[in-house]
Amino acid sequence: MAVFQTKHGQPNDARSPFGKGQLQCEACHGPGGKHTGKIKKGDTRPPMIRFSRDSVAPVAVQNGVCLSCHEKSLSAEWHAGPHASNDVTCASCHDLHTAKDPVLSARTQDEVCFTCHVTKRAEFLRPYAHPLRQGKIACSDCHQPHGTSAASQLVKSSVNQTCYQCHAEKRGPFLWEHAPVAEDCAICHSPHGSSNPGMLKARGPLLCQSCHSQQGHPSFAYGPSNLPGGSGPAVSTLALGNCMNCHSQVHGSNHPSGSTLTR
Amino acid sequence: MTNRSLLLSIAVASWLYAAAASAEEATAPDTSQWSCSKCPFESGYKSDAELGGGYLDDSSAKFGDYTGLDDKGGYVVANAEGEYVAESGYSMSYELTDLGLDSRAASLEGGQQGSYDYSLWYDRVPHSIWDTTATPFHGAGNRDLTLPSDWVTAGTTGGMTSLDGDLHSVDVGYDRDRYGAAGRYFWGQNLVLSLDFRRDQRDGFRSQFGSFGSTSTQLLAPVNDSTDRVTAMIRYQTDKWFVEVGYNGSFYNNDAPSWRWQNPFTPMVDGADVGQMAGAPGNDYNEIALTAGMHGLPGNTTVAFTAATGKGTQDESFLPYTINPDVYTNALPMGNLNGDVAVTSLDLTLTSRPVDKLRLRGSLTYDERKNDSKQAAFDSIVYTDMIPLVGSETNPRYGFERFRALGSADWALTSQWAVGAGGEYRELKRTGTTQEVKQDELLDGWGKVSYRPSGYLGLVLRAGAQETKPDQYNTTVAQDDGQNPLMRKYNMAYRFRQYGELTANLALGSLPLTLSGTAYYADDGYTKSQIGLTSGLYQRYALDLNWAINEKFTAYVNGGLDTNDTDQWGSSTFSYRDWKGTVSDTFTTIGAGLTARLMEKLSLDLGYTYASGDSDTKISGTNAGNFPTVSSTLNGFKADLTYEVNDRLDVLFSWWYENLDSRDWALQGIGPATLPTILSLGADPYNYSVNYVTLSARYSFGKKEGEAAKEE
Numbered sequence: 001m002a003v004f005q006t007k008h009g010q011p012n013d014a015r016s017p018f019g020k021g022q023l024q025c026e027a028c029h030g031p032g033g034k035h036t037g038k039i040k041k042g043d044t045r046p047p048m049i050r051f052s053r054d055s056v057a058p059v060a061v062q063n064g065v066c067l068s069c070h071e072k073s074l075s076a077e078w079h080a081g082p083h084a085s086n087d088v089t090c091a092s093c094h095d096l097h098t099a100k101d102p103v104l105s106a107r108t109q110d111e112v113c114f115t116c117h118v119t120k121r122a123e124f125l126r127p128y129a130h131p132l133r134q135g136k137i138a139c140s141d142c143h144q145p146h147g148t149s150a151a152s153q154l155v156k157s158s159v160n161q162t163c164y165q166c167h168a169e170k171r172g173p174f175l176w177e178h179a180p181v182a183e184d185c186a187i188c189h190s191p192h193g194s195s196n197p198g199m200l201k202a203r204g205p206l207l208c209q210s211c212h213s214q215q216g217h218p219s220f221a222y223g224p225s226n227l228p229g230g231s232g233p234a235v236s237t238l239a240l241g242n243c244m245n246c247h248s249q250v251h252g253s254n255h256p257s258g259s260t261l262t263r
Numbered sequence: 264m265t266n267r268s269l270l271l272s273i274a275v276a277s278w279l280y281a282a283a284a285s286a287e288e289a290t291a292p293d294t295s296q297w298s299c300s301k302c303p304f305e306s307g308y309k310s311d312a313e314l315g316g317g318y319l320d321d322s323s324a325k326f327g328d329y330t331g332l333d334d335k336g337g338y339v340v341a342n343a344e345g346e347y348v349a350e351s352g353y354s355m356s357y358e359l360t361d362l363g364l365d366s367r368a369a370s371l372e373g374g375q376q377g378s379y380d381y382s383l384w385y386d387r388v389p390h391s392i393w394d395t396t397a398t399p400f401h402g403a404g405n406r407d408l409t410l411p412s413d414w415v416t417a418g419t420t421g422g423m424t425s426l427d428g429d430l431h432s433v434d435v436g437y438d439r440d441r442y443g444a445a446g447r448y449f450w451g452q453n454l455v456l457s458l459d460f461r462r463d464q465r466d467g468f469r470s471q472f473g474s475f476g477s478t479s480t481q482l483l484a485p486v487n488d489s490t491d492r493v494t495a496m497i498r499y500q501t502d503k504w505f506v507e508v509g510y511n512g513s514f515y516n517n518d519a520p521s522w523r524w525q526n527p528f529t530p531m532v533d534g535a536d537v538g539q540m541a542g543a544p545g546n547d548y549n550e551i552a553l554t555a556g557m558h559g560l561p562g563n564t565t566v567a568f569t570a571a572t573g574k575g576t577q578d579e580s581f582l583p584y585t586i587n588p589d590v591y592t593n594a595l596p597m598g599n600l601n602g603d604v605a606v607t608s609l610d611l612t613l614t615s616r617p618v619d620k621l622r623l624r625g626s627l628t629y630d631e632r633k634n635d636s637k638q639a640a641f642d643s644i645v646y647t648d649m650i651p652l653v654g655s656e657t658n659p660r661y662g663f664e665r666f667r668a669l670g671s672a673d674w675a676l677t678s679q680w681a682v683g684a685g686g687e688y689r690e691l692k693r694t695g696t697t698q699e700v701k702q703d704e705l706l707d708g709w710g711k712v713s714y715r716p717s718g719y720l721g722l723v724l725r726a727g728a729q730e731t732k733p734d735q736y737n738t739t740v741a742q743d744d745g746q747n748p749l750m751r752k753y754n755m756a757y758r759f760r761q762y763g764e765l766t767a768n769l770a771l772g773s774l775p776l777t778l779s780g781t782a783y784y785a786d787d788g789y790t791k792s793q794i795g796l797t798s799g800l801y802q803r804y805a806l807d808l809n810w811a812i813n814e815k816f817t818a819y820v821n822g823g824l825d826t827n828d829t830d831q832w833g834s835s836t837f838s839y840r841d842w843k844g845t846v847s848d849t850f851t852t853i854g855a856g857l858t859a860r861l862m863e864k865l866s867l868d869l870g871y872t873y874a875s876g877d878s879d880t881k882i883s884g885t886n887a888g889n890f891p892t893v894s895s896t897l898n899g900f901k902a903d904l905t906y907e908v909n910d911r912l913d914v915l916f917s918w919w920y921e922n923l924d925s926r927d928w929a930l931q932g933i934g935p936a937t938l939p940t941i942l943s944l945g946a947d948p949y950n951y952s953v954n955y956v957t958l959s960a961r962y963s964f965g966k967k968e969g970e971a972a973k974e975e
Contacts (some may be wrong), residue, residue, distance in 0.1 A: 003723055004303050011304050012352025013376040018302060020295045054719060054770040054777065072453070072500040075650050076556025079565035080612040085624050085673075114821075116768075118781050118805035122852040124824030125874035127895045127925065127949070134329035136366070136388045141593040149569045149610030149628065151667070157571055157608035158630055158665075168465060168515035169543035173577055173602040173636050175658050179698060180754055182632065182661040187754045195876045195895065196850060202829065203880070203893070203929070206844045210796045210831055211754070213747035219843035220835045223886035227928055228937050232886070236479060236940045245481075245941055246647075247542075254577075255521075255541035256399040256584050257644045259656050262474055263540055 005099035015069060028065050028096075046199050051091035053115075059087040066090040081147020091115070093145065106136035113145075120192055129193030139157055141165075142191070174252030176259050180211070181251050204242035218243075308965040310345030313915065315959020316362075324394035324434060331365030332955055333391045339363030340959040352376055365389040365438065374447075381446040381538075391436035392469060396944035397935060399429035403483040404468045408524035416529040420936035423527065430935060436943070437467025437486040453501055453968055459494040470944060473538050475647050478528040481943040484540070485519040504557035513572070517542050520924075521582050527942050534589030535649045543580035546602065562617035568634040569610045577602030585645035592651070596639035600658075604637040613727065623669040624685075634660035634695050659696035664688040678866070683711035699741050700733040700755040709762075719770040726763035733757060747834055751792035761786045775811035780804075794840050796831045796863035815860040823852040837886045842884035850876040864907040872899040895925035895949070911959040922952040 004007045008028075010016045014197045017027035026032055029048040039045055049057045049065060063084075067074065078084050093103045093112055102108035110132045114121040125130045131137050139145075142162050143153045157160040162186045164171045170181070180187040188207065189199050196203045203212070205222055214216040217237055225232035227239060236245050244250055255263035317338040327333020341362035348354045355373035367387050374380030399407040401593040415425045434702075443461035450456060471484035491514045520542045530536055548575030558565035578599045584592040607891040612626040643654035671685030689705035709727025714720075733755055738748040751757070762785040769778040787799035805823040812818060832840040856870040878893040897922040906914045927948040935945040 001303050004504075004746055005305055007376060008375050009302070009304065010354075011299075011302075012350075015377055018299065018304070021297065023294060024297065024302075026301055029467075035641075048483040071502050072505070073455075075500055075505045076558045076565050076567040077554075079558040080556065080567040080614050080624075080626075082624075082953075085614060085622060087669075115779065115807065116777050118807045118821070119783060119803045119823060119825070121801075121807075121821060121854070121875070122805060122825055122850060125852050125872065125897065126850060126876060127923075132389065134366070136329050136386070139525060147567075149612050149626065151628075153348075157569075157610070160865035161606070164513065164548070165492070166490075168513055168546070169488060169517065171515065171546055171548060171575060172544065173546075173575065173604045173634055173660075174544065175581070175600050177634075177659055177661050179659070179661045179696075182634070183663055183693075183754070193270075195850065195878050195893065202846060203878070206831060206846065206880070209823065209833055209844070211750075211752040213750035213794055213833065213837075214375070214745040215747075215837040219833055219837055221833060221884065221886040223882040224890045224928070225674070225886065227890075228933060232863060234938055236477070236932060236938060239933055239938060240481065240941060240943055241470075241472055241958075242929065245472045245479045245640065248472040248474075251543075253541055254544040254600065255539075256577055256581050256641055257646065257648075258541060259641070259644055259658075262647050263538075 002099045006096060006101070007244070008096055010156075020066045030065075047074070049226075051089065051096070053089055053092040055091070059089050062089045062091060077147040079147075081145075082153065083145060083147065088116075104174050105184045106138035106141075109138045109140060113139045123190070123192035126193035126195050128197055128199045130191065130199075132133075159184050159191075163191075170251050173258065174254050176249075176253045176261065178250060178252050178261060204244065205237055269346070273618040298846045300783050305346070305348045306350055306966075308347045308474060310343065310812075310964040310965065311874040311961055312343040313340065313707050313959050313961040314959055315340035315915070315956060317957035320954045321951060322394060322964045323949075323953055324436065324922075325390040325499050325923060325949040325970050326951050326953050327365075327389065327391045328436075329390065330369070331361065331387075331389045332953075333365075333389070333394065338957075340957045342961075345965070351897070359609075377449060379446065379448045382444070383703075384441075384443045386441045388439040388441065389436065390439060390467075391434065393435040394432075396470075397430040398434050398483060398944055399426060399431070399527065399935075399942075400483065403433055404487070406485055406519050406522040408482055408522070410525045410527060411706075414525075414527065416527060418529050419939035420942050421939060422806065422941070423936065424941075426936055433483065433757045433944075435468065435470055435483065435946075437465050440464045440466070450460050452610055453499055455496075455498040455500065456497075457496045459492075461492045463488060463492075470672045470946075471540070475528060475535050475538060476531050478531075478940045479942075480524065480527055481941065482524050483944075485522050485542070487518040487901065488516060488543070489518075499654075503559050503602040505802045506553070506555040507553070509552045509554070511552065513548040515543070515547070516545045517579075518545060522581055523586070530649075532587075532589070532649045534587040535647075537586060538648045539582060539586045541582055544577050544600075546575060546577040546579075546603075548573055550606070556766075562615050564613065564615040564617075567610075567612045569608070569732075571606075571608045572681075573606040575602070575604040575606065579796065584641075587645065587648045590645050590648075590651055592643035592645060592837060595640060597637055601637040603637075604662075605631070605633040605635065607631040607633075620675040622673045623671070626668070628665075628667040630663075630665040630667075632662045634662045636660055660699075661696055662694040663695060664692040677717045679714060681713045683713070685709055685711075697737075697740055698753060698755070699737050699746075700735070701737070703731060703733040703755060704732045705729065721766075721768040723766045725765075725869040729758075729762070731756075731758040731760075747794055747837055749793035749834065749840065751789065751795045753789065753792075753796040753831075756789045756795060757791040759788045759790060777809045779807040792832075794834055796829060799827070799829045801828075802826045802888055817858045819856050821852070821854040823850075825850040840884075842882060842886065844879045845883065846878065848876065850874070866905045868901070868903040870899075870901045872897065891926065891928045891930075891931070893927050895923065898922045911963045915957070915959045915961060917955075917957045919955040920953070923949055925949045 008017050011018050014021050018024055034046040035048050051062050094099050103112040144155045146175055154162045170234050192199050194200060222238045224230055226235045228234045248256055249261040253261050253263055256262050317340050319332050319335055322335040324333055343359040346356040357371045360368045366389055370384035372382040399410055402408045411429045413425050415423055417423045441463050445459040447457040448822050465486045465488055467486050468483040469486050471482055472479050473482050493512040496509040521539055523537050523539045526536050550571055554569045554573035556567035578601060580599050581595055609629040615623045625678055639659055640655040640657050644652045644656060667689045669687040673681055673683035675681045687707040692702045707729040709725055711725040713723040736751055742748055764783040767780045783803040785801045789797050803825045807821040810818045829846050831844050833842050834840050835842055853873040859867045861867055874897040876895050880890040882888055902918045904916045908914055925948045928948055930948045935943050
């Protein structure tokens with residue numbers, strides 16, 4: 001009976017299935033007459049519409065029931081979105097007979113999304129990840145599951161605009177820009193989690209050396225012998241923050257002498 | 264109830280009897296007098312409050328990161344939630360979470376369903392970074408980091424004789440406090456107005472390096488800033504179309520736009536005693552957006568359109584070239600950047616299902632960043648407050664225009680088999696300051712086969728190939744920047760990718776068992792790169808099993824394996840490639856859990872998590888060798904036991920065990936003075952083993968579920 005603790009169970013909203021003049025349970029599950037009526041011996045009792053990912057009711061029928069009320073608010077964004085195109089049912093994500101729909105809470109939403117996006121669970125278990133596991137961020141902070149025009153259903157028009165929601169300090173513009181930073185945060189970062197500090201795609205100095213090859217220290221081969229205690233000299237470009245031991249303003253600098261991103 | 268609504272009759276009949284079934288014409292029922300006397304509608308006030316204590320048996324910054332459980336000792340368990348529902352339908356609810364922890368959160372929501380709603384909320388996100396760190400500096404969190412008066416400078420850390428005595432422990436991290444207020448008003452049936460304000464405020468400090476020439480110091484950079492965001496929206500919506508106009512504003516303010524630190528090393532040039540670092544500059548961003556869409560067009564077609572234009576500005580006053588009084592500099596060419604970035608995005612998406620078996624999807628996207636910030640020649644740049652650079656440098660302005668077109672078609676061959684194909688074209692033009700590649704294109708094509716013999720089984724196989732092609736890699740531009748002409752920056756290089764993915768969903772007949780699995784691989788070849796990244800192979804496998812054993816028991820098991828293998832080349836002699844870096848990452852996860860109603864009044868939740876990662880780096884050729892494996896192994900176990908004393912009182916016990924064992928050559932064995940030219944904080948790799956136990960009682964106030972109905 002938890003449905004009466006949800007918006008669907010409100011008698012004072014005329015639009016609710018239990019609102020005045022509405023069809024109550026049958027508003028969603030369809031007419032019960034055939035389901036409860038007499039049937040011939042050997043015949044299968046016609047089922048009510050059941051809403052779930054593995055229901056025998058076709059996706060179009062399930063979602064059609066939901067959209068008969070939610071069409072306005074979801075509208076073309078839903079119909080044009082990839083979840084609709086891939087036959088995802090509303091009930092694959094929403095649990096309507098629970099007082100608190102898990103997908104609407106940051107603490108429980110991730111497990112709903114992982115039901116289909118199974119590889120993402122492992123990514124968020126990496127040592128450096130956004131705090132999804134701790135319930136301090138939700139998938140829907142960055143992605144709009146009901147459809148958007150942006151790639152990967154991002155809530156903003158691009159990766160960077162999405163990241164700037166929380167990381168506005170990276171937006172600049174800076175006096176000395178680092179070109180890939182302005183272009184796409186995901187050139188260097190794996191936003192779903194990484195084994196490298198800062199959610200970097202790879203560890204330095206190799207990550208930096210996939211773009212920087214200037215004569216001298218950017219192009220040297222840094223081997224394990226350059227670690228403290230190794231056979232070679234311990235170099236300041238390998239341990240700790242590696243290249244960022246000096247070039248610490250890697251997202252850009254607004255210092256007039258910051259052209260090498262050291263100030 | 265023999266009457267049927269026309270709409271539902273059509274929907275249900277088409278499902279039950281297919282097209283041949285006679286769609287039953289029925290008169291819409293007169294539901295005006297319908298009531299549900301047995302429905303336990305909610306009204307009145309109810310609330311749950313939980314109070315108790317917890318104990319953490321060890322301290323760990325990493326375990327406390329985002330959880331607030333960073334210090335060994337006792338914690339207060341305090342949670343509450345409540346709701347008031349008036350007879351009129353007005354409702355208000357609140358939720359207080361983890362009040363006894365640094366990760367506390369609170370929210371209040373209310374409104375008249377269908378007329379208006381509002382919310383207020385607060386959430387603290389504690390970001391604890393390290394607790395194994397030490398520094399000789401005072402003033403952490405402030406804009407001036409100073410050394411003790413007895414500090415002895417030296418050319419290398421080994422000569423800093425007062426270091427041991429001056430070191431003091433410091434926990435590195437900062438809190439992010441998030442506040443928000445939002446409201447929506449439904450004006451009639453079709454018009455929605457909404458307003459949302461939120462503030463993120465950060466306070467604390469983080470690690471950042473500051474250098475003087477070839478010496479560097481790991482410092483505690485102040486984090487003291489705020490971001491205000493405002494979103495306002497007007498939306499007109501009907502059953503078929505909508506149009507929405509929105510405004511987004513984001514305003515970043517940094518109370519630490521610069522900070523200074525004393526040089527702990529003997530200055531290599533006169534006057535280099537203190538360094539000054541620029542913080543992130545304050546900036547504003549304002550955007551307006553128009554979104555519209557229509558569906559139900561001929562051929563079951565949907566069109567959605569978005570246009571947004573925004574402007575970012577930044578006019579933080581410049582710092583001087585240097586604070587070294589012994590270095591002469593010319594006047595700055597301008598007092599601030601007059602930063603001006605215009606962002607434009609346009610998108611048109613179209614989906615169609617002209618016949619039942621065919622669905623089409625396509626979209627066109629344009630995205631632009633135009634940097635119109637002021638440019639000037641900076642002719643007195645002083646490298647790390649020490650060395651005046653000869654000549655001048657002009658600040659770059661990077662921008663781009665991105666165009667993306669994609670299309671796909673899916674055709675249902677039979678009720679079980681479907682095929683699909685799609686493609687994508689992307690074009691990226693880099694505008695502003697010239698880069699090595701001015702324009703590149705991406706072409707992607709894929710095919711898909713899906714097999715769904717029943718609602719219980721679904722298999723989808725998707726495979727494709729993708730080519731990223733620069734129009735020309737301009738080695739003149741690269742050489743002007745001092746790059747090896749054989750280098751191909753990995754985000755601009757030619758790349759050929761093959762990829763494939765198999766996903767499976769299985770529900771085992773009448774058994775309440777569901778299984779989801781994914782296998783993905785992508786093979787990247789940067790076949791025209793001599794130096795830089797040359798190949799990458801990415802594989803991901805995951806399995807997820809859920810089992811509703813019976814009404815009392817549910818269980819899950821999941822597992823994942825990710826591998827990344829990359830090769831890249833370099834030239835230590837600035838000529839032909841002579842060294843190769845190979846990185847192999849493996850990451851394995853296992854999870855299992857059980858939810859059980861052991862007795863009528865006793866329930867149990869168990870969850871186990873294992874996550875293990877290994878990263879092996881090998882250098883071949885010049886300076887060859889294998890790095891020690893970077894590894895992390897997480898074992899976590901949670902048990903929650905709830906005993907229902909009576910219908911108002913529950914007693915809860917929880918136990919959370921977590922163990923993390925990590926090794927990292929970048930940190931391992933490196934104390935503050937281990938590296939001769941870097942004075943570090945001496946952080947250790949994350950290692951912890953903690954138990955957190957709580958015992959609490961939860962009491963329900965006000966009405967219990969169903970009481971309203973009983974009263975009727």
